[in-house]
Amino acid sequence: MHRSTIGTTFFWVFMLFVSLYVVLPQHAYAGGRPGTKVCWDGGCSYKTAPGVLKRAETIKTALKAVFVEELQGHEQLQGFLDGTKAFQPSGLAGHEWAALVKENPKATSDDLVSYLRAKKTAILRDWGVTAFVDALDHPPVVTSFSPTTATTTDTITIYGSNLLPLKYVEFNGVLAYIDDPKENVIQVKVPKYINTIAGLPQAGMATTFKLVFRTRYETSFESSGVFQWLDGKCNDMRITQAYQEIFDRPARGSGTSGECNPANYGSFTSVADLMVQLAARTGEVAKRGPPQISYFEPWKAQPGTTIKINGLALVQVKEVWFGSVKSPTFSSQSEYTMKAVVPEGGSGKVRVVTYSGSGESDHEFEVTTPPVIESVTPKEVLKGERIFIHGKNFNARLGGMVNGVYSLVFDSITPTDIVIRTDNISEEQNATLTISTDGGATSTKKRSSVVCGRTSSLRTRAMR
Structure with a gap:
């Protein structure tokens, strides 16, 4: 047979196989249950x-x-x-039916009825039927709950009768589990995320709704009174952050109402200031683990520079220390990161102090200071002679520029004095001398007049 004919025959046989596969049902398990898998060109179903x-x-x-x-x-x-x-009667009866069919493969529905009726007294109790009927005959009754206005993580106490069957309290679509229901009282925490009809609530607006009580028998009923959820989104974000850090909950208010009202706190300049006030006023501080510092950046900087600190439990911050000097300003961004301003003379390990303890860095931070030029002498030099600069904060990591170009060469460097060579300056120019270190840079306030003769008569007037 010709090769092209063989290929064509193979193609049509293959297509026939595919079509049979698509059309014919296949036995399969759908979701753990035996069934039939039916496929077509749009997909498969069971x-x-x-x-x-x-x-x-x-x-x-x-x-x-x-x-x-x-x-x-x-x-x-x-x-x-x-x-x-599985724990409901249909699932439990399935096990009884399987045992019955194993003994008698020809068993019918009537046989199962007789089998279950013989054990009905125990089944009523063990399968929860009696309890379910009793719950319907004597349903839970909620008479009141308190407080009627609260925020996330607050505890709501609910009073009534026959409350044991209750399993969940629904806050506008969000379920809160009841840990230990009592006959006449239950408690539940307000969940972290509350649904609203029009999406997420805006700052300044509380969300009001009825509570829904759900029993373990899958019955439910609403509260007669309404509950008001305060989103804790204050217009002043410092208040929002202070409450979240010190109490581990939102403020009981919204916008500028309730605990969100800035007038409640007088004058405060930072989150840390407000936390100190709240802790002193209430004596209540949410217990957390002590802070841990994993790293900070940069590892050296001038005083007044804001550095970033990363780690764990970097909230409820009371103080930040650089060596033996306290940072003048700091702020927490989250549990894992914060910022602090470098103080004067604060070289040493970084230490963060919170209401739950303190944590120190493994490595030291270096406070750098910019160089200071106090005098430049002599007033006039020949090319090849030296310029002497007196000041402070000079170190070995020194650089020098003439009019923005790195061209100065140093003979010697001490913390207070620099000797500069002039033999590499080849032309007359009015120049600004700039001295830089890793702590910063400083320049002469006036330009230096550099006078160049025909050969070696270079002279510099250092004008301070």
């Missing part, structure tokens, strides 16, 4: 196997027959019986 549907219908019919008395007047019980969770 169809539950007939045996699974028959089993589910058998169990549903049997439960309805076994609990016919309990279903009278308790329509909500049907949903509990048919629930798909």
Whole structure:
């Protein structure tokens, strides 16, 4: 056969196989349940196997027959019986049906009804049916809750009767779990994220809604009164940050209302100032771990420079020290980063002090100071002679410029005196001398007049 004919035949056989694969159903497991996988050119879907549907219908019919008395007047019980969770009656009855079919492969729904009725007394108790019916007959009643206005992480106390079945309190769509319900009182914390109908609330606006109480039997009811959630978004962000750091919660207010009102605090210039005031006023400080410093940058700088400090628990900051000198200004950006201003003479390890302890850096910070020129002599020199500069803060990392060009050559350098060579200056010029170190740079206030003769008569008038 010709090669092209063989290729064409192979192509059509392959396409036939693909079409059969797409059209014919394939047995598969869908979501852990046996079913049929049906594919087409748009994708695949799963169809539950007939045996699974028959089993589910058998169990549903049997439960309805076994609990016919309990279903009278308790329509909500049907949903509990048919629930798909493993601990609900439908799942538990599935295990009983499997055991029954194992003993008698020809067992029917009537056999399952007889089997369950024989154990009904225990089933009513163990499967939660009695408790569910009792909860419907004696539903939880909420009479009040306090406070009615609160912010995230605040604790709400709820009073009433028959409260044991309660499992969640819903705050405008967000569930808060009840840890330890009592018969007449429960407590729950306001969750961190509250939904609003029109999206996230804006600063200055509280969100009001009714609480929804949900039982472990999947019933629910609303509170008679409304709850007001305060977003804690103050117009003055320093107040927002101070409350979050010192109390680990938002301010109980919004915009300029409640705890967001700046008038409550008199004059304060920083978050740290306000935190000191809040701690002294209330005596309440959220306990956190002590701060840790992983690194800071830059590792050396002039006084007045703001450096960045990274680490852990860098909140509730009371003080920042550079060696033995306290930083005049600092601010926390988050749990992991903060900023601090370098003080005069603050070389040494960086230490952050918070209300929960203190932490020190492994490495030292170096405070650098710019050089200072106090005098330039002599007034006049020949080329090849020396210029003497007296001042302070000179060091070995010294550079020198004439009119912005690095061309000065030093004979000697001490912390207070520099000797400059002039033999590399080749032409007459009026120049500004600039001396720089890693601490900064300084220049002569007046230009120096450099007079160049025909050969070696270079002279410099250093004019300070």
